[in-house]
Each structure stands twice: as C-alpha cells, then as structure tokens.
Amino acid sequence: MHTTQGKESLYTFSWFMSGSNSSPHGFVSFSCLSHSHTRLPGPVNAWPFGFVWTVRAWRQQNIWWIKSKELFETHGSTIGFRVFSSYSILTQDPECVRAIVTGSADLFPKGHLYKHLGLLPGGIFTTNGPRWRRDRRLLTPHFNFSAVSTFVPSFNAHVEEFLNALRQRCLTPRGTQDKSNDDRFESEASQEKAPGVVLDMVQAFNRLTLDIIFDAGFGHDLHAVRQVPCRAAPLSDTALPCASAAAYKTSLDEITGDPSEKVEPLLHESGDKESDEIAEALRIAFTEVAQRLTDPLPVLKYLPRRYYRAKKATQVFRRVIDKAVMERRKRGEEQANEKEPGVGDRQGNLLDLMIAVHEEGTWCTDEMLAQSMTFLIAGHETTSAMLTWTLMELGERPDLWLKLRAEVDRVCGVSAPSSPWPSPSPRSSSRIDASHVDRMPFLRCVLKESLRMHPPVTIISRRILKDLEVAGYLIPKGWHVGVSIYTLHRSPALWERPDEFWPERWEEGPGARGKDTVRRCSVGDGMAHLDQKHFDNGTVPSLPHVPVSGGKQGGVTLPSFDGNQAPPTQDQRISEIAEESREEAATNPATGTSRGPLKSPFQYMPFSLGPRNCIGQRFAMTEASIILARLVRDWDVTLVDRAATVQRVELLTVRPDRLLCKLQPRQVYPLSPVRCGARESAAACSP
Numbered sequence: 001m002h003t004t005q006g007k008e009s010l011y012t013f014s015w016f017m018s019g020s021n022s023s024p025h026g027f028v029s030f031s032c033l034s035h036s037h038t039r040l041p042g043p044v045n046a047w048p049f050g051f052v053w054t055v056r057a058w059r060q061q062n063i064w065w066i067k068s069k070e071l072f073e074t075h076g077s078t079i080g081f082r083v084f085s086s087y088s089i090l091t092q093d094p095e096c097v098r099a100i101v102t103g104s105a106d107l108f109p110k111g112h113l114y115k116h117l118g119l120l121p122g123g124i125f126t127t128n129g130p131r132w133r134r135d136r137r138l139l140t141p142h143f144n145f146s147a148v149s150t151f152v153p154s155f156n157a158h159v160e161e162f163l164n165a166l167r168q169r170c171l172t173p174r175g176t177q178d179k180s181n182d183d184r185f186e187s188e189a190s191q192e193k194a195p196g197v198v199l200d201m202v203q204a205f206n207r208l209t210l211d212i213i214f215d216a217g218f219g220h221d222l223h224a225v226r227q228v229p230c231r232a233a234p235l236s237d238t239a240l241p242c243a244s245a246a247a248y249k250t251s252l253d254e255i256t257g258d259p260s261e262k263v264e265p266l267l268h269e270s271g272d273k274e275s276d277e278i279a280e281a282l283r284i285a286f287t288e289v290a291q292r293l294t295d296p297l298p299v300l301k302y303l304p305r306r307y308y309r310a311k312k313a314t315q316v317f318r319r320v321i322d323k324a325v326m327e328r329r330k331r332g333e334e335q336a337n338e339k340e341p342g343v344g345d346r347q348g349n350l351l352d353l354m355i356a357v358h359e360e361g362t363w364c365t366d367e368m369l370a371q372s373m374t375f376l377i378a379g380h381e382t383t384s385a386m387l388t389w390t391l392m393e394l395g396e397r398p399d400l401w402l403k404l405r406a407e408v409d410r411v412c413g414v415s416a417p418s419s420p421w422p423s424p425s426p427r428s429s430s431r432i433d434a435s436h437v438d439r440m441p442f443l444r445c446v447l448k449e450s451l452r453m454h455p456p457v458t459i460i461s462r463r464i465l466k467d468l469e470v471a472g473y474l475i476p477k478g479w480h481v482g483v484s485i486y487t488l489h490r491s492p493a494l495w496e497r498p499d500e501f502w503p504e505r506w507e508e509g510p511g512a513r514g515k516d517t518v519r520r521c522s523v524g525d526g527m528a529h530l531d532q533k534h535f536d537n538g539t540v541p542s543l544p545h546v547p548v549s550g551g552k553q554g555g556v557t558l559p560s561f562d563g564n565q566a567p568p569t570q571d572q573r574i575s576e577i578a579e580e581s582r583e584e585a586a587t588n589p590a591t592g593t594s595r596g597p598l599k600s601p602f603q604y605m606p607f608s609l610g611p612r613n614c615i616g617q618r619f620a621m622t623e624a625s626i627i628l629a630r631l632v633r634d635w636d637v638t639l640v641d642r643a644a645t646v647q648r649v650e651l652l653t654v655r656p657d658r659l660l661c662k663l664q665p666r667q668v669y670p671l672s673p674v675r676c677g678a679r680e681s682a683a684a685c686s687p
C-alpha cells in the first residue's frame, strides 16, 4: 500500500475540497507541506495556490465539466491535489464512494467550507455532529412517504396555476390582457387564438418550484409563476405537434428576434409583490455561494460590495420568514379551537415544525431562519434544474416524448376536449396523484436518466476523520474527499453509452414492477431507506443531549427518541444499498443482460447516498413527476433553443443558462376518447 501520511497543514483553504485543518488564528501557512501526496496521481499543483487556481479558471470559462472528465481519463479514477497547503482527493471510484457513504456521518463530516458557504450558519445542510443529527431527526418525518403525499394537492394546484396562465396567454389576443378573465373566455370564440407562447423554461420551472417550496415550507402562495416573462409565438408556425428535430423549423431569431413582440409576464395580474424580490434575493444568494466555492481566500466574502449584497439578500429572507411566522401564529390563534394540525397533516408544514421547535427552545431565531433559507435554496433550484434538463432531452427526442405521453394518458386518463383549446378552468380529472405517479415507470426512468446525465449537484465533499484506504493508497485523516457525481455518472467504465440519453436503461423486467414501485421512486436513495426506515419507525440512534422531547408542541407532533437504540452498522448500511441496487439490476429488457444498468450500488448518486443524502429527494421526485406528467399530457412543447447550443451554468447547481421553448395546448389526442392503452396509444397519439 502506498502512503500519503503526513503532517496536517495549518490553514483552511476555502475551496470546496478543502478547508479542513483550520488554524485557530486563520493564518496562511506556506511552510508545512510535508505530505507526500505525489504518489497519488493528479494534476500539477502550481505554487502557491495549488490546483484551485486552475479549477477557478476552468469554472470561469465554464469548462470544468469537460476538464474534470479529462483529469480522470488521464490520472485514473482517484486523483490527489493540493489546495494551498491542504491536500484533497477527488474520486469517481465506486469503491471510494462506498467507503465514504457507508461510514458514519461523524467520521465523514462536511468540511468547514460548507459553513463558509451558508449565508447564515446553523442550517441542516452545513452542520455536523449532534446538532445535525438532532435536526435531521426533527425534519425527516416531514419528508417521508406519507408527508410528501400530503403535498401532492399543492403540487397540482401550482402546476395548474402555471398551465392556466399559459392557456390564458394562448387564448388572449395581444394587447387584451387587461380584460377580466371571464370576459376573455366568454368571447373566446370571436378571438384570434395565439398559436402558443414562447418562454424560457429555466425561469418558468424556477418560479414554479419556488412557489411550491414556499407553499410547502410556509403555507404561503407567492404566485411567482405569473411573472414568468413570455411572448406569443409567431402565427406562421402553428403546426408543431411536439418537439422534433425534423419539425424544428423556426429559428431562434424568428421567435425571439421580432422587436414588436414585447416580452410580457404570463399574467398581468401580479403575483405576490414579494415574489420578484425573493427571486432576486435567491439569485444573489446562489451567485454569492457559488463564488465562495472558488474564492482563493475566505475573507473575500467580506469585500464590501459582496458583503452588502449578501446581507441585503439575507434581510429579504429574514423579513419574509418573520412575516410568515407572524401570519402563521395569528392563524394558529384563530384556529385554536379547531382541529390541531400535526405532522403529515397538510397544515403541519415546515413552518409549524419550526415554530414548535423554536418555542420549545431548541432552535433560536437565527437557526430557524437558517433552516428556512436552507430549504428555500436547496429545495427549488435543484428540482427546477432537473426539470429543465429533462425537457431539453425530451425535446430532442420526439419518440421518447410520445412514449411518455402514451404512458401518462394510459395511467392518468385523457379525454380530448371538444375544442382543441382545453378549458381554462381546472378540470378535476386533470389532477395527478401519488398513485398515478407510482404507476408510471417510464416517467421514473426518464427522470432517473436525466439525473444521471445532468445531476444538478455535481460534487459533494467530506472531511475524513480516520485514515482511509482508497485504491491502494492510505489517505490520512484530516484530508478532504470529493466525489465527482457528474463524472461518476458518465464514466464509460461503469455505463454503457454514457453520453446518450437512454431512459430504457432503467426499465425493469416484467416481474419487477409492483408494489415496491413507490419505494423505487426514490432515486438513488439506497442508504436513505435505511435511515428513513429507522427514522420512520423510531429506531434511529438517539442523542443523549438532544433537548427536544416527543409530543405535541404548538400543534405539531415532535418526534420522540429512544436513546437505547443501536445505530446501524456499516455492514447494515452496505447491505441496504446493495439490496437497493440488486433491485435496480433486475433483468433489463433494453440491454438483454441480467445485470441492469448498475455495476455497483455506488455508481449512481444524484441525491448522494448515506446518512447525509438529500432529505428532500422524495419531495423532489414526486413534484417533478407531477409537473412533467401534466406538461406532457396537455401540452405540445417545441424546443426553440437546441440542446447543442445550451450553455451549462455552474453555480451551486448545474443548469442550462436558458431553454426557450414554444408551448401550445395539445393538438392531437388519442383516437380512443377516454383512455388509450399502452400499445395503441403510441400510434394513436402520433401526429
């Protein structure tokens, strides 16, 4: 075995992979490079900054994703590098991933940089140790199956609002948006119908998911989708039933370049006045946090311009959350005699929990604020990025779009409206509920494949607190280990046709479907099951010093803990993930092999794996499934931007810079009026 043992350096370098060995004084030490890491292959580390300077440049040029692939091709699946005077490794080796994610969260905590990343300290994303375990236990029940299914009506309501606003734009001749809705639809027959609208789906999904997370978190409707900028599509181009490379005949300039076509909001009725302000504050927060990822020195965040912008954004969050808390308390008083909300109750949203925990004295006001900001930031841009990437891929593949539509029609039912223009009023049949989602395996495959090709979170990092043997090297404790999710998901050694969008790779054998589809809907959550199961049935290890007690508090049931339960062992964790992966690896009809797409349970981790995996993955998958299914069922979508021209934006998440699409109410319905079966629908739904 090679060794990389050495003296720990003194300085916390603030790049994502680093920041471990902070000196109490924060001095930069150039002196103590006694690590002999050179035996671990890796890039050249230019003095004094080391590799971070190169990474910074690559990120600025937006080529990090290409270069990171090259790095692994050149040096192997685990590379070592220096960042200032600290050492880190970056890996795409499933065995290394296994060692990290199956280890205890205490042995592989998040590094100091995570703290430095947060605009406010104390959120669950950044904390470690007992505090993180306490908060994870408190929050987990809000993201289990039953809790997430209580959000389904809200997902439907918000997507309905978005689609109705789209329909209104399609039915409204230009310049008549000030008419009341009723007038507009009464005189629908006499109006010139716009062929569709063109909008940037990055913005549309961003605002939609913001509305959803805000509602889920605070029970407050921002109506941010109403403000999505869009413009009517040119009349000359009405006959594009679905996105297709062949049908693509409208150039970007034709649609976007007409100066007489004013960009307008989806609906003139404004949303909540705060929505724009919050969207802007979130944008600032994202940009600031992303900048901190590559700051050569942590103190740069105190540069006056940056500092005050970040402070202003934090103040917006603080004000909004304070207001939500006040409103909630007032509502609570008014409802004092009515049924009390509880966990799993739609009214028992995160805010209720936070207020309860705050009143109990466990979270101070700043902690409550930090948790809220964490959910706002972690909970909408990620899902929005997933949806945008998915639409981009489907837009390039009409065959997949139709296959998916056929599945949605079959499972959710579709009745062709008497006119090609669906009624603007919500149809009760239009709702898609959790049981529909469970019965749409191809939809799940599409989302999983999208998360494989375009994981919104591309790297995670852990500090190692015990020596770790990786790929024949001994990595000393104190180093940082980064997992490159993006390259792991694209590794030719692990995936067949890694750069191809191929949802069928996830299809299961005929016997594999059934009641476990609900569970399998949670993508990549091998370890999550273990932890979630333990949380759900109360067998998670407890912390003696957790002050939170079980029972009702402020209308919310706080989880109670049994301090005698043993934590899951590493073997248990491994076998859980392996079991999950075995299920995934059931006979794969697409490949004809019995191996399925996964060679290792640790090669697919869009939501990370292990105890610190994404707490919101069920929420995100259910939300995305409903949004996508409704869009596919009721709308024809044509890409205006082509996938090849879309630029990646690497901030905290990775998303397309923009995705202009043309949306039209669906034109072609299945021949069978109510339901169309899986096979016939593919043909019947074809244009």
Ligand code: HEM
Binding pocket: 124, 125, 126, 136, 374, 375, 378, 379, 380, 382, 383, 386, 455, 456, 457, 459, 460, 461, 605, 606, 607, 608, 611, 612, 613, 614, 615, 616, 617, 619, 620
């Ligand atoms: C497609 C959507 C999403 C993706 C790809 C995603 C991905 C991830 C990943 C990779 C992590 C681990 C980060 C790390 O270890 O550095 C994470 C953690 C986390 N995510 Fe998500 N996420 C998504 C949606 C959500 C949603 C909707 C929420 C909340 C409603 C959420 C809340 C969180 C939180 C609180 C953590 C920290 C958990 C902990 O440390 O215990 N995420 N997510």
